[in-house]
Amino acid sequence: MLVDDSDDEAPCLIPAEVPTLVSGSVAEDDTPNIPVTIITGYLGAGKTSLLTYILKEQHGKRIAVIVNEYGEGAAVEQPGALGVGNEKYEEWLEMTNGCLCCAVKSNAVMAIEKLMEKSGKFDYVLIETTGLADPGNIGQTFWVDEGLSKLYLDGIVTLCDAYNFNKTFQEAGGKVTECERQIALADVVILNKLDLINDTIKDNISKKIQSINSSCDIQYTTYSRIDLDTILGIQAYSSAAPPPSTIEHNISSAISTVTMTTDIIMKRGDIESALETLLWEDLDSFSNSDNKKESHSMEDTGGMNILRLKGKLQTPEGWIMIQGVRDMFDITEIKGDNIPYQHLVFIGVHLDRVRLCDVTKMRVR
Template identity: 40%
Template sequence: MTVNDKTPVTIITGFLGAGKTTLVNHILTAKHGKRIAIIENEFGEVGVDDGLVVETKEEIFEMNNGCICCTVRQDLIRILNKLMRRKDAFDHIIIETTGLADPAPVAQTFFVDEDLKEDLYLDAILTVVDAAHLSAHLDEIKPEGVENESVEQIAFADKILLNKIDLLKSDDDKASLVKKIRSINARAAIIESQHSAVDIDSILGIKAFSLDATLEQDAEFLDTDAEHQHDESVTSVGIEVADAAMDITKLEAWLRKLLSTRGEDIFRSKGILNVSGTDERYVFQGVHMMMEMSSSAEGKFEGWGKDQKRVSRVIFIGRNLDRSDLESGFKACIA
């Protein structure tokens, strides 16, 4: 079977808050005529991304409770094998990893599993980077033996989406950032973007992954016994409120205070909210100290369905998080 007879797979990776889910939404709503299956991996016990992805006819699978590059990789293989039993139903598979994933073990899956090798080929590893926060993430000093995920994600990229380019203050800042990226990966094409908006033809069906080039960079790429060690100080706290609505004024004030004081350690925050006094669904997205609140009234996503259970779900991912403090603070904002 030639590559043209196989189904292409794109791995979308990038650190927390870089814009991966926004890119997935852009792909799902663009007019490209492709039938796409999405596999999402979240870091944490409460899934939020399934509610942030736009509703389409495409198939979406979500994997929680672990990083796709290690503890739930068998789940990935199981889902892919399930998809292969219906491979005529779609043209492309997209895997969106958690922001804490090393993409190498995910990519390795398509070369060491004999069944998957028969039906799938790795089209590209696409790394989305947050122009505003990338330097800080690259410069972070990790404990001994722990990988810097941002470095690994750039190193294995076939294409790099330099996102949120509008948040850079000058051309000099951009040049400095590109120089840092190039010191890690000299071969990957860099595409600049705002809100992850890119030409779909530049990222899907591009046949950019090269096993030879990857082995040249990492001779142990196909070693299935290699371990990916996470920074154990980085955890997630997920909170659900199913029996009450939130006071949006209290909640915004609490979130802004929390992120202004703890934002350096809170890498990513996001949530879907049931707000008192309205049928609109609210969504908040935070990256370090930056936060955005939006509602379904703006037309970017759907409101609550007529018979849909209204549950507020939030997740915080960061360093040395205090679960009881976050839970009590969030629940104090119940209307």
């Protein structure tokens, strides 16, 4: 199918090594499931350049790319077609380098279901979002939609415009920006347009990114040209994911990272109860309060809002891996042979460390 010009492009295919202990990573017929990467980024960050590179370069990977041609923010981005004259396709189009691409005007899930009819012709799925979209909403889909059981979320990649990075925050006037939310949810952040800034600015932006999300990997690019192995098959939601960084930075953003740890072996039911309290009951409490009448969200009133959750904990029955996006989380049993310590990582707005310690019975690392 086709690719859109909403600032993102499409990728290619490769036989993906599926993580052995990811929930839903292997189909019932023992054939490996396909990893899905979500590509997001604020307006003008370079998503279209990245997708164009993926669709046209001879990188040897078989990638199926889905581009949101219309949707939230589309009026700003002036969507268009990529690569094949002036035509706009609503069917999957096979590129000369072996990649598949498609532009969608509404729900990407329908395009994915159509794509699965071509099973065997691709090894990765890449979904591009519009510049103002929330990648968390798409990420949650792979935990609740049984029709997508042959796919699993591999990672979220956020592109940032290095040249306009600081300006984006200045224009926000202290409010949490979509760019910050996208960084908070990212497993990999691509700092693009590196040729337009100096090393001092680069270092300052990197510290800003790490202050928002200290557990993400930062890659640096010009014209969005990148080694695809750094963003595909990264297994960010698998037991193979590395432990979180414990480096602290001066946090000027409302969004930050808090890493919790414990030496206590907790019951799985107690862990689930604590997470439900933080992700559901705290949010419900806010929604039913008078604050909601005067504010759009918890973060507007300084309330804690957890955007991303991940970690590995030990229970009496064994080790478990926890992955969460916004108000949804998933728990998977894993092997604990190479896990250095128990941990939970929270990334969110106005994180309340006292509240996190009180509910989880853990301590800030």
